[in-house]
Amino acid sequence: MALTGKQKHYLRSKGQTMKPLFRVGKNAITPEFIAQVDEALAKRELIKVSLLPAAEISLDEALTSLTNALPSIMVAQTIGKTALLYRPAEKEKNQHISAEVKALGRS
Numbered sequence: 001m002a003l004t005g006k007q008k009h010y011l012r013s014k015g016q017t018m019k020p021l022f023r024v025g026k027n028a029i030t031p032e033f034i035a036q037v038d039e040a041l042a043k044r045e046l047i048k049v050s051l052l053p054a055a056e057i058s059l060d061e062a063l064t065s066l067t068n069a070l071p072s073i074m075v076a077q078t079i080g081k082t083a084l085l086y087r088p089a090e091k092e093k094n095q096h097i098s099a100e101v102k103a104l105g106r107s
Contacts, residue, residue: 003074006104011046011076014097015084020050028057029065038070041087045097051081059083
């Protein structure tokens with residue numbers, strides 16, 4: 001499922017005040033990092049990931065690694081060395097954002 005313009009706009013507005021939850025450094029993308037991102041997206045649905053100056057990979061390479069490992073991740077926005085990632089939560093108690101995103105997709 002690709003995000004529509006309205007959905008991306010909504011997600012960007014929600015993510016505007018968020019601070020990066022994860023930072024990719026010189027160790028790049030490890031299986032532990034992927035597991036932590038997976039767990040965070042299951043609970044929060046929307047997270048920011050940033051790239052530290054010491055990182056040996058680019059943001060595009062980091063996002064490619066993440067989306068290959070977790071295909072359900074959608075990139076809502078990238079600015080500089082920061083990306084906003086979205087994935088609808090499976091558990092209803094964690095679906096804080098996905099109901100609105102689904103509604104915007106239908107209109």
